[in-house]
Amino acid sequence: MEVPEELEIRQKFPNWYDWIKPIRLEDIKHGIASYIALPKQINSDFFKMPFGDVERDVFSEDWKLPENWKEIFLDAFRETLDKNRAFKLFLDICVRCGACGDKCHYYLGTGDPKNMPVMRAEVIRTVYRYYFTKFGRLFGKFGGARPVDENVIKEWYYYLYQCTLCRRCGLFCPYGIDNAEIIWWARRILQRIGLHQRFMCISIEASARTGNHLGLYPGGMVGSLEMACDELKDITGFDLYAWVNKKGADALFVPPSGDYFAVPHWYTFLGYIVLLNELENRYGITVTWSTYASEGGNFGTFHSYEAAQLLNSKIYKEAKRLGVKFIIGGECGHMWRDKHQFINTMNVPPDHDEWKRFWEDPDLGQISDKLRGIRLDEFISGESGWIHVLEFVAALIHYKKLDVDKSRNDHWRATLHDPCNLARGVGMLDEQRFVLRSVMNHFYEMPEHTIREKTYCCAAGGVYLGDEMMELRVRGCLPRMMALRYVVKKYGVNIMLTPCAIDRAQFPHMLEYWKIPAEIGGICEMVGNAIVLRSFGEKPEDRKYDMRGTPIREEE
Amino acid sequence: MGMIEYFFGFVLPYIALAIFIVGVIYRIVEWARSPIPLNIVITAGQKKSFSFLKRNIHDKIDDPMSNLGVIVRMFFEVFLMRSLFRNTRFYYDKMTNVDTRWLWFFTMAFHYSLLIILIRHLRFFTNPVPDLVKMIDWMDGMLKFWVPPIYVTGILVLVSLAFLWGRRIVLSRERCISLPSDHFALFLFAVILITGTLMRYFFKIDIPSVKTLALGLVTFTPPPYEVLKNIHWLFYVHITFVSILIAYIPFSKLMHFAGIFLSPTRNMANSTRVKRHVNPWDPNPEWPILVREGITVAGVTYKSKKVDWDTYYEMYKDQLDEVAEKGYKIGGG
Numbered sequence: 001m002e003v004p005e006e007l008e009i010r011q012k013f014p015n016w017y018d019w020i021k022p023i024r025l026e027d028i029k030h031g032i033a034s035y036i037a038l039p040k041q042i043n044s045d046f047f048k049m050p051f052g053d054v055e056r057d058v059f060s061e062d063w064k065l066p067e068n069w070k071e072i073f074l075d076a077f078r079e080t081l082d083k084n085r086a087f088k089l090f091l092d093i094c095v096r097c098g099a100c101g102d103k104c105h106y107y108l109g110t111g112d113p114k115n116m117p118v119m120r121a122e123v124i125r126t127v128y129r130y131y132f133t134k135f136g137r138l139f140g141k142f143g144g145a146r147p148v149d150e151n152v153i154k155e156w157y158y159y160l161y162q163c164t165l166c167r168r169c170g171l172f173c174p175y176g177i178d179n180a181e182i183i184w185w186a187r188r189i190l191q192r193i194g195l196h197q198r199f200m201c202i203s204i205e206a207s208a209r210t211g212n213h214l215g216l217y218p219g220g221m222v223g224s225l226e227m228a229c230d231e232l233k234d235i236t237g238f239d240l241y242a243w244v245n246k247k248g249a250d251a252l253f254v255p256p257s258g259d260y261f262a263v264p265h266w267y268t269f270l271g272y273i274v275l276l277n278e279l280e281n282r283y284g285i286t287v288t289w290s291t292y293a294s295e296g297g298n299f300g301t302f303h304s305y306e307a308a309q310l311l312n313s314k315i316y317k318e319a320k321r322l323g324v325k326f327i328i329g330g331e332c333g334h335m336w337r338d339k340h341q342f343i344n345t346m347n348v349p350p351d352h353d354e355w356k357r358f359w360e361d362p363d364l365g366q367i368s369d370k371l372r373g374i375r376l377d378e379f380i381s382g383e384s385g386w387i388h389v390l391e392f393v394a395a396l397i398h399y400k401k402l403d404v405d406k407s408r409n410d411h412w413r414a415t416l417h418d419p420c421n422l423a424r425g426v427g428m429l430d431e432q433r434f435v436l437r438s439v440m441n442h443f444y445e446m447p448e449h450t451i452r453e454k455t456y457c458c459a460a461g462g463v464y465l466g467d468e469m470m471e472l473r474v475r476g477c478l479p480r481m482m483a484l485r486y487v488v489k490k491y492g493v494n495i496m497l498t499p500c501a502i503d504r505a506q507f508p509h510m511l512e513y514w515k516i517p518a519e520i521g522g523i524c525e526m527v528g529n530a531i532v533l534r535s536f537g538e539k540p541e542d543r544k545y546d547m548r549g550t551p552i553r554e555e556e
Numbered sequence: 557m558g559m560i561e562y563f564f565g566f567v568l569p570y571i572a573l574a575i576f577i578v579g580v581i582y583r584i585v586e587w588a589r590s591p592i593p594l595n596i597v598i599t600a601g602q603k604k605s606f607s608f609l610k611r612n613i614h615d616k617i618d619d620p621m622s623n624l625g626v627i628v629r630m631f632f633e634v635f636l637m638r639s640l641f642r643n644t645r646f647y648y649d650k651m652t653n654v655d656t657r658w659l660w661f662f663t664m665a666f667h668y669s670l671l672i673i674l675i676r677h678l679r680f681f682t683n684p685v686p687d688l689v690k691m692i693d694w695m696d697g698m699l700k701f702w703v704p705p706i707y708v709t710g711i712l713v714l715v716s717l718a719f720l721w722g723r724r725i726v727l728s729r730e731r732c733i734s735l736p737s738d739h740f741a742l743f744l745f746a747v748i749l750i751t752g753t754l755m756r757y758f759f760k761i762d763i764p765s766v767k768t769l770a771l772g773l774v775t776f777t778p779p780p781y782e783v784l785k786n787i788h789w790l791f792y793v794h795i796t797f798v799s800i801l802i803a804y805i806p807f808s809k810l811m812h813f814a815g816i817f818l819s820p821t822r823n824m825a826n827s828t829r830v831k832r833h834v835n836p837w838d839p840n841p842e843w844p845i846l847v848r849e850g851i852t853v854a855g856v857t858y859k860s861k862k863v864d865w866d867t868y869y870e871m872y873k874d875q876l877d878e879v880a881e882k883g884y885k886i887g888g889g
Contacts, residue, residue, distance in 0.1 A: 015731065046860055178598060181821075203627070211868070218875040310844040427599030
């Protein structure tokens with residue numbers, strides 16, 4: 001999908017009696033609309049959804065809805081209201097103060113009034129009022145209510161899939177109305193009549209089948225790790241390795257699967273391996289990867305409760321099978337909302353002996369005497385068992401358990417993009433800053449309204465990495481790109497680091513479009529550069545290349 | 557003719573109050589009946605981490621880890637509108653966000669003025685008037701250049717109402733998102749506040765008669781008709797619109813006063829990695845819903861295939877055996 005060189009943001013402000021009319025077919029735009037999932041994704045044995053056996057085209061007149069779709073739709077609506085207090089409450093209490101309006105990156109980028117979070121929710125609320133409130137039924141249009149018809153369904157689909165569930169609006173809402181929650185559960189209603197977004201379903205189906213979104217078979221994943229070890233031999237000069245499916249390891253390592261292949265994720269992937277090798281050879285902490293639970297990311301968290309549960313159920317099962325003590329998660333945004341808030345609700349945490357014994361006294365001294373004092377129970381318990389790799393690295397660096405050489409990153413001047421879910425779903429803000437300040441000398445923050453809990457979404461999270469919505473991605477990325485441009489000009493920043501795999505997939509395209517001279521990377525890439533592999537006999541000055549294979553120091 | 561005065565002055569307020577009480581309870585029970593499947597707290601600060609990562613006071617307020625922390629957060633949310641205080645405005649010309657606290661200021665002014673006005677009104681409903689009410693009344697009426705003294709809140713509430721309504725009319729984005737019901741709520745407030753102001757400063761209202769009626773309402777004793785007859789018609793407009801407003805609350809967005817206390821993004825602790833949140837309709841999920849029972853729509857059940865380790869192993873046996881042959885070790889020279 002080609003995006004025009006010049007984009008115009010035309011803000012339109014129709015009155016309520018205009019926008020309450022649903023959109024027409026010609027309003028569904030190429031470059032913005034997501035394709036509807038195909039039977040091979042949603043009628044698969046591994047991911048079977050109602051009415052998934054029909055091929056549907058988002059740009060066609062006829063969406064081939066099931067015969068009694070209205071009944072099914074309203075039943076699903078009622079069920080959702082009964083199953084989720086937040087959904088019901090948030091539909092009721094919005095006062096339309098407009099505080100969320102210009103907080104949405106998609107609204108800022110498109111100017112489409114229905115992309116204001118309040119209006120995107122209003123697309124749903126108008127239908128809710130008609131069927132589930134007395135005043136809505138009584139006053140109809142004047143009560144802000146409308147009955148559902150096929151065009152309304154199209155409008156739902158079109159706008160529900162222009163939200164990345166980043167929850168920036170929910171931060172600013174005086175009642176804490178989380179529009180992401182409304183959108184997420186409304187998507188679930190659409191799924192009951194066969195409408196799913198294609199891009200996320202490709203990955204969900206693949207993950208249900210193979211264990212990761214990319215659909216990598218065990219051989220593919222192993223090949224990837226082999227290649228990484230080969231490359232690290234050239235970079236570090238040492239024979240590094242990785243464990244896969246190893247029973248009796250101390251910890252399970254679960255990264256987002258983008259890290260196995262894509263660039264620039266790859267350099268982060270190399271960073272993980274460097275870190276894990278130093279951990280094992282210096283402290284005897286064995287960390288294994290798994291082919292069965294090879295995906296930390298969870299596109300189900302953008303689809304529905306049930307799909308999210310289908311995907312994240314494998315990880316605890318694998319932790320139990322391998323008999324690990326705890327789980328380390330890689331750098332990913334939405335994955336961490338899933339691992340922090342969802343996984344131990346959607347699944348029963350493991351209860352095998354090794355796990356239980358460790359979490360009775362979760363001191364890393366149990367594994368290695370030299371790590372005594374690093375206690376995971378300062379903020380984690382065995383009811384979750386997950387630790388973020390950067391939390392882990394922050395502790396190791398703070399307690400001086402890793403030797404780092406900051407000067408190896410001197411060729412980078414970095415800034416940090418906070419992934420939305422990590423900031424607003426987990427509350428992890430300072431760990432990555434602590435790590436970055438410890439492993440590099442040049443680190444600069446972007447403007448304060450675009451970082452930390454106020455961070456802007458990359459406009460591709462949840463899940464807009466498809467080519468067909470490239471214009472939407474480019475437009476939604478505008479606020480972030482402007483913030484980046486500011487630090488590039490002011491501080492000469494040449495890399496934006498982000499602990500999120502979707503960001504790393506999205507930003508390179510965006511930098512190209514917005515013509516910003518910078519690179520994208522992960523934080524473990526910088527960690528990998530800086531770690532002195534002391535257990536392998538490395539000295540700080542030994543390392544000649546960084547994870548990208550470029551020389552660290554200029555030849556004198 | 558006495559019937560009309562009795563209806564608007566003595567009957568309608570009871571009807572409205574009854575609708576209000578029953579309606580509000582009904583709505584809250586309706587909300588509370590639905591479970592909270594997931595912990596969806598929005599964290600607005602650094603979470604608790606290893607002890608060397610210190611959290612400042614903002615982090616502790618905005619990212620509570622305990623129930624006590626939640627109470628503190630809700631206090632700031634309800635009484636100080638902390639989230640609205642965060643508000644910014646995006647300017648396209650400079651591509652930057654700027655802190656804008658006008659909305660916060662006038663919202664605070666509006667709500668607190670209403671609260672104080674409500675407390676001041678207690679002097680009609682109590683006999684003798686409590687000292688606290690008297691004191692608030694005296695403090696509020698500091699501007700003594702008019703007879704009777706001018707209430708600060710009386711001015712503030714009108715100014716903030718004008719701001720809050722004005723932005724819905726003047727600003728294009730706010731005009732766009734405003735529904736008739738939004739204007740209706742503001743209209744009710746406008747009528748109530750303006751008639752109240754007129755009665756205090758410009759029209760002669762027989763205060764003792766109003767007080768007799770108000771006390772009659774509290775004690776369920778209808779006042780004699782002479783008392784009702786003495787009261788200016790503006791008062792009947794005032795009390796009628798108050799009744800409409802009270803009765804309208806349970807059916808409208810004005811329920812936000814109760815809803816905020818139930819808002820799961822604010823009233824939950826960010827403690828999921830310490831304590832498991834249990835989903836009431838899926839409390840003990842040994843296997844995911846999709847493979848356990850599937851989704852049933854229109855009588856047909858759609859079930860996904862269960863991929864446990866054994867199934868997975870069967871599917872990719874050769875490749876997994878190869879990993880085992882390598883001793884589960886990849887690389888290493």
